[in-house]
Amino acid sequence: MLVGHDPWKPDEAYSFGLVLDQLERGDWVVPMLAGEPFLEKPPLFFITAAGFARLFGDLLPLHDAARLASGFFLTIALVFLALTARELNRGRHGWTTVLILLGCVGLYIRAHQLITDLALFAGMAIGMCGLACGRHRLLAGGFALGAGAAIAFLSKGLLGPGILGITALVLPLVSTPWRNRTYAWTLALAAAVALPPIAAWTIALYVRSPELFYTWLVTNNFGRFLGFTDNNLCQPRFFYAYTIIWYAFPALPLAGWAIWDAHRHRNGIGTEAALQMPLVLCVVTISVLAVAADARELYLMPVLLPLALMAAVGTDRLPAAATTHLARLGKWSFGIAALVLWLGWLTLMTGAPAAFASALATYRPGFVARISWPALVSALVATALWILLTWPRAATARRALVQWIGGITLCGVLIGALWLPYLDAGKSYRSMIMSLLKSMPDVNCVASRNLGEPQRALLHYFGGLKTVRQEIDPNPPCEALLVQGSRLLGWQVHERGWTLVWEGARAGDLRELYRLYVRRPSWHWDTTRMTDADPLPTGDRIGRGDDPFRSTGPRR
Numbered sequence: 001m002l003v004g005h006d007p008w009k010p011d012e013a014y015s016f017g018l019v020l021d022q023l024e025r026g027d028w029v030v031p032m033l034a035g036e037p038f039l040e041k042p043p044l045f046f047i048t049a050a051g052f053a054r055l056f057g058d059l060l061p062l063h064d065a066a067r068l069a070s071g072f073f074l075t076i077a078l079v080f081l082a083l084t085a086r087e088l089n090r091g092r093h094g095w096t097t098v099l100i101l102l103g104c105v106g107l108y109i110r111a112h113q114l115i116t117d118l119a120l121f122a123g124m125a126i127g128m129c130g131l132a133c134g135r136h137r138l139l140a141g142g143f144a145l146g147a148g149a150a151i152a153f154l155s156k157g158l159l160g161p162g163i164l165g166i167t168a169l170v171l172p173l174v175s176t177p178w179r180n181r182t183y184a185w186t187l188a189l190a191a192a193v194a195l196p197p198i199a200a201w202t203i204a205l206y207v208r209s210p211e212l213f214y215t216w217l218v219t220n221n222f223g224r225f226l227g228f229t230d231n232n233l234c235q236p237r238f239f240y241a242y243t244i245i246w247y248a249f250p251a252l253p254l255a256g257w258a259i260w261d262a263h264r265h266r267n268g269i270g271t272e273a274a275l276q277m278p279l280v281l282c283v284v285t286i287s288v289l290a291v292a293a294d295a296r297e298l299y300l301m302p303v304l305l306p307l308a309l310m311a312a313v314g315t316d317r318l319p320a321a322a323t324t325h326l327a328r329l330g331k332w333s334f335g336i337a338a339l340v341l342w343l344g345w346l347t348l349m350t351g352a353p354a355a356f357a358s359a360l361a362t363y364r365p366g367f368v369a370r371i372s373w374p375a376l377v378s379a380l381v382a383t384a385l386w387i388l389l390t391w392p393r394a395a396t397a398r399r400a401l402v403q404w405i406g407g408i409t410l411c412g413v414l415i416g417a418l419w420l421p422y423l424d425a426g427k428s429y430r431s432m433i434m435s436l437l438k439s440m441p442d443v444n445c446v447a448s449r450n451l452g453e454p455q456r457a458l459l460h461y462f463g464g465l466k467t468v469r470q471e472i473d474p475n476p477p478c479e480a481l482l483v484q485g486s487r488l489l490g491w492q493v494h495e496r497g498w499t500l501v502w503e504g505a506r507a508g509d510l511r512e513l514y515r516l517y518v519r520r521p522s523w524h525w526d527t528t529r530m531t532d533a534d535p536l537p538t539g540d541r542i543g544r545g546d547d548p549f550r551s552t553g554p555r556r
Helices: 011-025 042-054 062-088 095-105 106-112 117-133 138-156 159-174 181-208 210-226 239-247 252-263 271-292 299-319 321-349 354-363 373-390 397-427 430-438 453-463
Strands: 444-447 481-486 498-504 512-519
Touching: 011 042, 011 062, 042 062, 042 117, 062 271, 062 299, 095 138, 095 252, 095 299, 095 397, 106 239, 106 299, 106 397, 117 138, 117 159, 117 181, 117 271, 117 299, 117 321, 138 159, 159 181, 159 354, 159 453, 181 210, 181 444, 181 481, 210 252, 239 271, 239 299, 252 299, 252 444, 271 299, 299 354, 299 397, 299 481, 321 373, 321 397, 354 430, 430 453, 430 512
Parallel strands: 444 481
Antiparallel strands: 481 512, 498 512
């Protein structure tokens, strides 16, 4: 689903806002979101996505062209993951490792999104390849480790290089193959490769503005990690412990089996270089995430890389019963999911059964049922191929993995081909912003209150509108005021002299509510009067900054 839908909040929307700024200004030092500096992340991913938008913007909508950058970084990650597997396993398990990674539920959810974490993912994969090669190949290991650390840094700051650096220092302490002079020189070369691009951006940022440099380094790196700059950050107890169970399936149980099997039959992992490095990297990554102040499932993406490496080793001696169960699980779970997707789509198109069709229409009132014949043909072909793939009985671990990948791919194709217009009808802000612009009078500027980062970015994209935030300038000389609020909580504009001229929300969203006021000095308008919009079904959940009684902080 790299193409075919508008940017969705929260991550895609504000990410595309930063890409849009790159297209307009081309500033590689200070990313800007709707006219304001946004120093949460360095700009590598946004620069790359802007490059894809320039290359393919004439063939695709601008946001779809930019989203191709996600596929680019994912491809890099898969290539270097396969190279790492072959390096650690004497030329084996390259394809198996890639299949396992592609089958992970968490990667399937995030791989198609316009998010900078995919650039971090690619950097971690390159750096991991450098760690694998560094024990006996100086140049390959040093350049790969240094390049991976630099890409990770320029994608998301200190997190990626910090994890790679800790792993690089711990490896010689726990594993003999990395305890030699070649590896020491590899680390020195990696530092020499990584420092110039890292220093180029950080020095340029400091020269441009020491205040912005402080915001990036202290507020958005150490501050957000340690939790002393944003009171809304909170990590639920044992969040990663229960999230990784489904997020890393099937890599997690296969990796666990590899470690258990090595302990039972192969004198432990002390003699298994193919398990030592991935295990150290996995433990370091999870430990770093566990001590952070904030937690999201998205942050687990780098953990999938070492888990896939260990899981590939586990397939060597996977019991026949486990292989059979994995094949059956993939066949029945994805088969049932595909059947539900087909039946639901038929209901959308035909309106029968009426009760189910009415519920679907209520949830997405902006959706108009239309049959796209190319999409329908692709869905039918994918279904037929999956049936042929699962028809023979799985006899090997690789065949079971192929069936699992086939099932998860089938569901992705069905969602993209059949359900994407329905999903986009409720998640897109396009129609709401078009309605807002039609009611917008001719004013000198528009102020905003409680407007979240995704919404600011999409206002800029769809409407060419950059608001002056009252959180930054409490008294802007603007004649219009756009307020983001919530239907769940009562709110009002207390200042006199404002006239309500528009009220709206996304179709089907009962939570978010937007109001446009115009300043009329000679009028007195009772702004305590609530104007109820037409009842809309529930939309997606409120993120940080959507509730007017919570502070709006940067989104990761």
